[in-house]
Amino acid sequence: MSIENHRRIVLARRPQGEPTADCFRLETVPVPQPKAGEVLLRTLYLSLDPYMRGRMSDAPSYAPPVGVDEVMCGGTVCRVEQSQAPEFKVGDVVLAAAGWQELAAVPAKGLVKLDPQAAPLSWYLGVLGMPGLTAYVGLLDLGQPKAGETVVVAAATGPVGSTVGQIAKLKGCRVVGIAGGADKCAFAVKELGFDVCVDHREPDLKQRLAAACPKGIDVYFENVGGEVLLAVLPLLNVGARVPVCGTIAWYNLTELPQGRDHLPFIMRNILVKRLKVQGFIIFDHVHRQADFLRDMGEWVRQGRIRYREDVAQGLENAPAAFLKLLKGGNFGKQVVKLSPA
Amino acid sequence: MSIENHRRIVLARRPQGEPTADCFRLETVPVPQPKAGEVLLRTLYLSLDPYMRGRMSDAPSYAPPVGVDEVMCGGTVCRVEQSQAPEFKVGDVVLAAAGWQELAAVPAKGLVKLDPQAAPLSWYLGVLGMPGLTAYVGLLDLGQPKAGETVVVAAATGPVGSTVGQIAKLKGCRVVGIAGGADKCAFAVKELGFDVCVDHREPDLKQRLAAACPKGIDVYFENVGGEVLLAVLPLLNVGARVPVCGTIAWYNLTELPQGRDHLPFIMRNILVKRLKVQGFIIFDHVHRQADFLRDMGEWVRQGRIRYREDVAQGLENAPAAFLKLLKGGNFGKQVVKLSPA
Numbered sequence: 001m002s003i004e005n006h007r008r009i010v011l012a013r014r015p016q017g018e019p020t021a022d023c024f025r026l027e028t029v030p031v032p033q034p035k036a037g038e039v040l041l042r043t044l045y046l047s048l049d050p051y052m053r054g055r056m057s058d059a060p061s062y063a064p065p066v067g068v069d070e071v072m073c074g075g076t077v078c079r080v081e082q083s084q085a086p087e088f089k090v091g092d093v094v095l096a097a098a099g100w101q102e103l104a105a106v107p108a109k110g111l112v113k114l115d116p117q118a119a120p121l122s123w124y125l126g127v128l129g130m131p132g133l134t135a136y137v138g139l140l141d142l143g144q145p146k147a148g149e150t151v152v153v154a155a156a157t158g159p160v161g162s163t164v165g166q167i168a169k170l171k172g173c174r175v176v177g178i179a180g181g182a183d184k185c186a187f188a189v190k191e192l193g194f195d196v197c198v199d200h201r202e203p204d205l206k207q208r209l210a211a212a213c214p215k216g217i218d219v220y221f222e223n224v225g226g227e228v229l230l231a232v233l234p235l236l237n238v239g240a241r242v243p244v245c246g247t248i249a250w251y252n253l254t255e256l257p258q259g260r261d262h263l264p265f266i267m268r269n270i271l272v273k274r275l276k277v278q279g280f281i282i283f284d285h286v287h288r289q290a291d292f293l294r295d296m297g298e299w300v301r302q303g304r305i306r307y308r309e310d311v312a313q314g315l316e317n318a319p320a321a322f323l324k325l326l327k328g329g330n331f332g333k334q335v336v337k338l339s340p341a
Numbered sequence: 342m343s344i345e346n347h348r349r350i351v352l353a354r355r356p357q358g359e360p361t362a363d364c365f366r367l368e369t370v371p372v373p374q375p376k377a378g379e380v381l382l383r384t385l386y387l388s389l390d391p392y393m394r395g396r397m398s399d400a401p402s403y404a405p406p407v408g409v410d411e412v413m414c415g416g417t418v419c420r421v422e423q424s425q426a427p428e429f430k431v432g433d434v435v436l437a438a439a440g441w442q443e444l445a446a447v448p449a450k451g452l453v454k455l456d457p458q459a460a461p462l463s464w465y466l467g468v469l470g471m472p473g474l475t476a477y478v479g480l481l482d483l484g485q486p487k488a489g490e491t492v493v494v495a496a497a498t499g500p501v502g503s504t505v506g507q508i509a510k511l512k513g514c515r516v517v518g519i520a521g522g523a524d525k526c527a528f529a530v531k532e533l534g535f536d537v538c539v540d541h542r543e544p545d546l547k548q549r550l551a552a553a554c555p556k557g558i559d560v561y562f563e564n565v566g567g568e569v570l571l572a573v574l575p576l577l578n579v580g581a582r583v584p585v586c587g588t589i590a591w592y593n594l595t596e597l598p599q600g601r602d603h604l605p606f607i608m609r610n611i612l613v614k615r616l617k618v619q620g621f622i623i624f625d626h627v628h629r630q631a632d633f634l635r636d637m638g639e640w641v642r643q644g645r646i647r648y649r650e651d652v653a654q655g656l657e658n659a660p661a662a663f664l665k666l667l668k669g670g671n672f673g674k675q676v677v678k679l680s681p682a
Contacts, residue, residue, distance in 0.1 A: 062579070062613050225608055238403070244612045247605065256601040263603035264591040267566055270620040271585045272403050277618040279611040 006031050007315055008101030011066045015056055018252045019326065023056065024072070024319040032105035034084045039111070041078035041096055041104050046315070046336040047125035048074065048322045053251040062281050072100040072318075075130060077114065077121045079339075088113070095124050100318050102338055119300065126159040126333035127307040128296060130282055134245060135163035136292045137285040138221055140171075142243035142278050147172030149218035152209075152235075154178040154228045156188040156197050157308060159333035160245060163296075164221045165194050166305045173219075176212045178205075178228055180328045187331075191306055206231040216240075225249040230262065233269045244279040251326065308332030347372050348656055349442030352407045356397055359593045360667065364397065365413070365660040373446035375425045380452070382419035382437055382445050387656070387677040388466035389415065389663045394592040403622050413441040413659075416471060418455065418462045420680075429454070436465050441659055443679055460641065467500040467674035468648040469637060471623055475586055476504035477633045478626040479562055481512075483584035483619050488513030490559035493550075493576075495519040495569045497529040497538055498649065500674035501586060504637075505562045506535050507646045514560075517553045519546075519569055521669045528672075532647055547572040557581075563618075566590040571603065574610045585620040592667065649673030 005028050012025035034040045055073055058065045066073055076098040080088050085108030088094070094111040098104035114124055126132060138160075145151050151168040155161040156177025165175045165188065177188040177197035188197035196212040198205065209231045216237040222229065226249025236242070270277060299305040310330040312321035318336045325334045346369050353366035375381045396414055399406045407414055417439040421429050426449030429435070436453040439445035455465055467473060479501075486492050492509040496502040497518025506516045506529065518529040518538035529538035537553040539546065550572045557578040563570065567590025577583070611618060640646040651671040653662035659677045666675045 060613075062615075222608075225605065229604070229608070244608065247608050247612060250605040250609070253605055256603060256606055258600070259602050260597040261600050261602050261604075262597060263570070263607060264566065264588065264594055265597055266604060266607065267563075267570070267585065267588050268591070270618060271588060271622075272401075272620070274403075274620045274622055274625060275618075276620075277611060277616075279613070279615045279617075281612075281615055284615060 004031060005029065006101065006103040008071050008099075009315060009318055010069050010071055010100075011056060013068060014058060014065075015252070017254045019053065019056060019323060021319055021323065026316055031103050034082055034105040036084050037108055038084050038105050039080050039088050039094075039108050040082035041076075041094065041098050041106060042081045043076045043078050043098050043102055043104070043315075043338045044093070045077040045122040045125055046074050046100060046318060046338060047076065047129070048312075048318065048325055048330075048334040048336060049131070050246055050248045050251065050325065052322065053248075053326060062283075073097065074099050075125050077124055078104070083108075093121060095129070100315065102315055118297075122309060122311070122335050122337075123300075123307060125335055126309065127163055127300060127305060128293070131159035131333065132163050132296050133285070133289065133292045134282045135160045135167060135221075136296060137282065137288050138243040138245050138280055139164045139167050139219070141285070141288065142280060143219040143221060143241045145171050145173045145219045148174070150174045150176060150213050150215055150237075151219040151221065152176045152178065152213065152217045152232060153221040154200070154224040155248070155328070156194060157184045157192070157332060158223075158330070159307070160223055161221070162188070162192050162308070162332075163305065166192055166299075168219070169193050170299065170304060174215070176209070176217075178209070178224075184331060187308070191308070200228055206234070210235055219243075221245065223248065230265075233266060236269060236273055236275060238273045240273060240275050242275055242277040244277060248326070310334045312336045314338065345372060346370065347442065347444040349412050349440075350656060350659055351410050351412055351441075352397060354409060355399060355406075356593070358595045360394065360397060360664060362660055362664065367657055372444050375423055375446040377425050378449055379425050379446050380421050380429050380435075380449050381423035382417075382435065382439050382447060383422045384417045384419050384439050384443055384445070384656075384679045385434070386418040386463040386466055387415050387441060387659060387679060388417065388470070389653075389659065389666055389671075389675040389677060390472070391587055391589045391592065391666065393663065394589075394667060403624075414438065415440050416466050418465055419445070424449075434462060436470070441656065443656055459638075463650060463652070463676050463678075464641075464648060466676055467650065468504055468641060468646060469634070472500035472674065473504050473637050474626070474630060474633045475623045476501045476508060476562075477637060478623065478629050479584040479586050479621055480505045480508050480560070482626070482629070483621060484560040484562060484582045486512050486514045486560050489515070491515045491517060491554050491556055491578075492560040492562065493517045493519065493554065493558050493573060494562040495541070495565040496589070496669070497535060498525045498533070498673060499564075499671070500648075501564055502562070503529070503533050503649070503673075504646065507533055507640075509560070510534050511640065511645060515556070517550070517558075519550070519565075525672060528649070532649070541569055547575070551576055560584075562586065564589065571606075574607060577610060577614055577616060579614045581614060581616050583616055583618040585618060589667070651675045653677045655679065 185197035225247030566588030
């Protein structure tokens with residue numbers, strides 16, 4: 001087999017505020033050759049996730065940024081095309097972090113072999129992967145929901161929010177989702193089994209959220225920030241838990257917004273209500289991976305956890321799909337299908 | 342003994358913003374008569390604490406407000422003058438919550454008998470009382486400091502801050518205090534044994550605090566809010582703990598301040614550094630009282646925890662002392678001595 005060139009997408013420039021298409025550049029480059037201990041991977045599915053916005057900036061964060069002119073990072077499901085590592089053979093399908101490119105030569109160490117019979121392969125980028133583990137750890141370990149409590153989660157039809165809400169239902173909680181648009185809200189209630197889903201694009205979010213949470217909020221799984229957080233804070237109960245997973249509403253800020261300073265507001269809520277507000281990054285919780293795969297695998301097999309994907313076709317469409325994701329334009333977990341499995 | 346009248350201080354009106362002397366009214370009223378199961382108490386010492394500012398307002402909080410024309414609330418050390426309860430006799434000294442008044446008829450249930458030989462009686466309002474327990478629980482249970490870590494606490498010469506810092510030193514931490522004025526800073530270092538104490542009244546607080554914390558901050562015991570919190574946030578390390586005990590800098594706010602909104606700033610810090618920010622109210626932690634009295638009693642007897650008081654004389658001076666306290670004008674735990682023990 002002669003492979004000479006492949007395509008990749010690099011970070012062309014760092015965004016100021018909202019990223020635009022010209023932050024990315026599609027390149028055609030020679031195929032890398034795997035060295036001893038490496039494999040050559042062909043990307044089948046690329047995961048697009050909000051955290052990638054952070055990697056495009058060089059502000060200090062929990063992970064180093066993607067360099068300008070470097071391949072955009074990202075989780076992938078790949079097929080082994082060539083192997084210089086005894087533990088993998090051609091045709092194996094693996095979970096990798098090959099980034100936004102069609103082919104990659106990577107060390108075999110760290111790759112996880114996937115069973116194509118167990119679940120659709122792309123699900124390992126979502127409900128059975130990093131977003132699923134994020135939901136599992138954030139809700140169960142940090143949120144510690146008890147039966148009868150009210151759990152609120154935004155981005156309710158996304159891979160994290162939808163999983164948080166469905167696990168909370170399994171634990172006997174009242175689950176209130178927040179999503180953008182009537183279609184998503186209907187999906188959250190009818191397909192995912194949320195008790196209520198509030199559309200944040202309609203006016204009077206605070207009042208409608210309050211009406212949806214007559215007993216207040218015991219767990220707020222924070223993945224958006226912004227106006228949703230301001231609507232949630234007054235409704236939190238004494239002893240509420242707030243696992244902080246992301247704040248996508250603010251990812252494009254170039255400076256702190258002018259207006260009211262809500263720092264005294266959140267601190268007063270934290271104090272008076274004895275809140276526990278805790279940030280987490282999933283890499284700190286990989287010791288829960290086995291528990292997660294056991295529980296989530298079973299829930300998915302039993303149909304107790306449902307999962308929706310939004311699939312873009314072809315590497316060249318990854319930037320547009322990512323920009324849409326940042327605006328909440330996706331409906332379900334955003335992946336890009338690069339190559340037929 | 343014929344007692345006909347006594348003096349008390351009531352809340353005359355609710356403050357708008359910073360309280361003033363006319364929020365209080367000194368009254369002379371008939372002495373109450375204890376009923377069956379009650380005792381008549383004479384206040385020896387009255388405790389003045391920042392939380393009382395909250396009770397003057399009727400904004401929702403963790404405790405109901407003091408009513409207008411009602412006696413201001415407060416912890417007290419009292420002597421039993423008359424007893425209609427078999428478990429107390431005249432002359433017993435007790436810890437009570439008799440408020441800002443010279444005499445009070447209160448149920449015997451809930452009173453704690455004090456040993457006048459064990460420690461100066463007023464200390465049960467401070468290092469051996471609610472502020473001491475607040476420091477103990479907030480630092481040890483929520484802050485969980487480890488030897489070699491850096492602990493930062495403001496109001497460093499107050500009853501909570503001074504105790505937090507000294508316990509942290511006993512646990513092998515580097516302790517950085519923040520206080521207002523050179524005298525307090527010198528006291529924190531020379532008398533309390535803090536490693537450094539930074540004067541928040543001098544310019545460039547952020548830079549000076551950063552210089553005092555070359556390894557960042559692992560535990561920030563939050564009791565002030567305001568500019569100190571903004572200086573602390575950038576210095577917090579990954580995994581830092583922030584027990585939230587109070588935010589005195591904001592207690593007089595009548596509305597959220599205009600300017601930069603720091604909500605995205607704190608949420609980003611919480612997320613990226615996986616902070617644990619947790620509010621607490623000491624009433625939720627009374628199960629630690631026995632451990633606290635055992636440990637703190639021993640530390641105080643051994644001279645390993647030192648304690649400073651600021652004693653006002655006479656009930657009539659309580660309002661002025663309290664207003665001074667809200668501006669950080671006290672130096673050490675503020676109490677009012679009402680009557681010779």
